[in-house]
Amino acid sequence: MQLKRVVVTGLGALTPLGNTVADYWENLVKGVSGAAPITQFDASKFRTQFxxxxxxxxxxxYLDKKEARKIDRFTQFALVASDQAMADAGLNKENINPDRVGVVFASGIGGLITFQQEVMDFAKGDGTPRFNPFFIPKMILDIAAGQISMRHNLRGPNFAVVSACASSTNAMIEAYNLLRLGKADIILTGGSEAVISEAGVGGFNAMKAMSxxxxxxxxASRPYDKDxxxxxxxxxxxxxxxxxxxxALARGAKIYCEIAGGGATADAYHITAPHPDGLGAQNxxxxxxxxxxxQPEEIDYINTHGTSTPLGDIAEVKAIVNVFKEHAYKLNISATKSMTGHCLGAAGVIEAIACIQSVVHNIVPPTINHFTDDPELDPKLNFTFNKAQSKTINAALSNTFGFGGHNACIIVKKFVA
Incomplete structure (x- = not known):
């Protein structure tokens, strides 16, 4: 069977650096930090307050007021980003075959804000079960995929993917595989996450995972920095x-890039810590x-998982050197989480969008907040510290790794007819 080639024809994003793809990319290139004190709840008693x-x-x-009340913040984000992507791709309900357009969407956690609020409201009562009838439909993480399909009348393959922080990369790989097998003509894919809440921040603080x-x-987010x-x-x-x-060619669509390939593995090592030698990341x-x-030599840029954790950053760099060998010293590496923070289940897709824009514009966004070299990391590697670099990017690779040992990697390249 001849596999079909798959291209990217539309993008949408809501991020800590901007509520459109254009604003997000502009601030990535400028090296802007999206971190600030938390506004969504009173974090004054939490160990992390930003x-x-x-x-x-x-x-x-963006949404009808009544409709907005019925969906969690993560689904609100998903719908707005899907509107942007559909418009960017020049798609609407009138010019598509809905049976051939699917949605493969991800979230690492889903409607945690809704879950927290409903349980807290119940706990404040007298034990009588009074729950919002939209509690479950707002909370379940597959609801974003369903809501996107209903909003745009997309009746092709539709499901959710969850693999912690690798979720949206896995979703993109699943979409890619469905398309190259001919199971659909178009798929909207990606992910959404919105868990900045008492439960989210408190839970990760308890794990001692956050700055x-x-x-x-x-x-505070300083990947590859000693401190x-x-x-x-x-x-x-x-x-x-x-x-x-x-x-895409038949309808005269603009093409951003081509999807080259993807991979998924497991560390099979620890529930939260990476394999110390980055074995799963290598694989x-x-x-x-x-x-x-x-070949490894064909990759020009790696957008790393690079979360700014002591163990994770080192393990991933070890993996890169082991896979790319001497070429590791010729390519650019950057961790855009230094600017966006770690967006959990949405991290993979917004970092893939950064890779796509790098391929389109031939710019590598920086790893900001580098102050002190880590003696455990080879200083000859180009981490693109603190300032974006212009460079021809023919192919870019994006890594995402999740709790549970999930690893996912996707490669994008310039489109050549």
């Missing part, structure tokens, strides 16, 4: 319109390269 929130978001600017640099939030002390929580949504090449990058039919 996060990378989506700013200036009012759902009723506690409350005196200087904007520099990194944990990740900064973020929230975001991203949607990528993937389309078979033949369908997933090798799998993606093999799937793409590419």
């Amino acid at each position: 996060a990378c929130e989506v700013k200036g978001f009012d759902p009723v600017q 506690e640099r409350n005196d200087d939030p904007t520099t 990194r002390d944990g990740f900064v929580m973020g929230e975001a949504a991203g949607v990528v319109v993937m389309e078979t090449l033949e369908h 997933v990058m090798k799998a993606a390269l093999e799937d793409a039919g590419m």
Whole structure:
């Protein structure tokens, strides 16, 4: 069977750096930090009191007021990003075959804010079960995929993917596979996350996973810096319109790039810590390269998982050196979580969008907040510290890893007819 080529024809994003793809990309290139004190709840008693929130978001600017009340914040984000991506791709209900357009969407946690609120309201009562009838439909993480399909009348393959922080990368790989097998013509894919809440921040604080640099939030996410002390929580949504090449050409669509390949592996090591030698990370990058039919030397830029955790950053760099060998010193590496924070289940898609924009614009966004070299990391590697770099990017690779040992990697490349 001849596999179909798959291209990207539309993008949408809500991020801590901007509520459109254009604003997000502009601030990535500028090296802007999205971190600030938390506004969504009183965090004064929490060990971490800051996060990378989506700013200036009012759902009723985009959604009917009654509709907005029935859906969790993560689904609100998903719908707005899907609207952007559909418009960017030039798609609407009138010019598509709805039976051939699908949605494969992800979230790492789903409607945690809704879950927290409903349980807290119940706990304040007298034990009589009084729950919102929309409690369950608002909370379940697959509801974003369903809501996107209903909003745009998309009746093709529709399901959710969850693999913690690798979720949206896994979703994109699943969409890619469905398309190249001919199961659909177009798929909206990506992910959304919105868990900046007492439960979300408190839970990650209990694990001692997050930075506690409350005196200087904007520099708290510092991947590869010697003094990194944990990740900064973020929230975001991203949607990528993937389309078979033949369908995109037939309708005269603009094409951002081609999807080259993807890989997925497991560490099978620990529930939260990475394998110390990055074994799963090595295997997933090798799998993606093999799937793409590419050699390591063909990759120009790696957007790393790079969460700013002491163990994770080192393990991933070890993996990169082991896979790319001497070429590791010729390519660019950057961790855009230094600016967006860690957007959990949405991290993969917004970082893939950064890779797509790098391929389109030939710019590598920086790893900001680098102050002190880590002696455990090779200084000859190009981490793109503090300032974006212009460079021809023919192919870019994006890594995402999740609690549970999940690893996912996707490669995008310039489209050549």
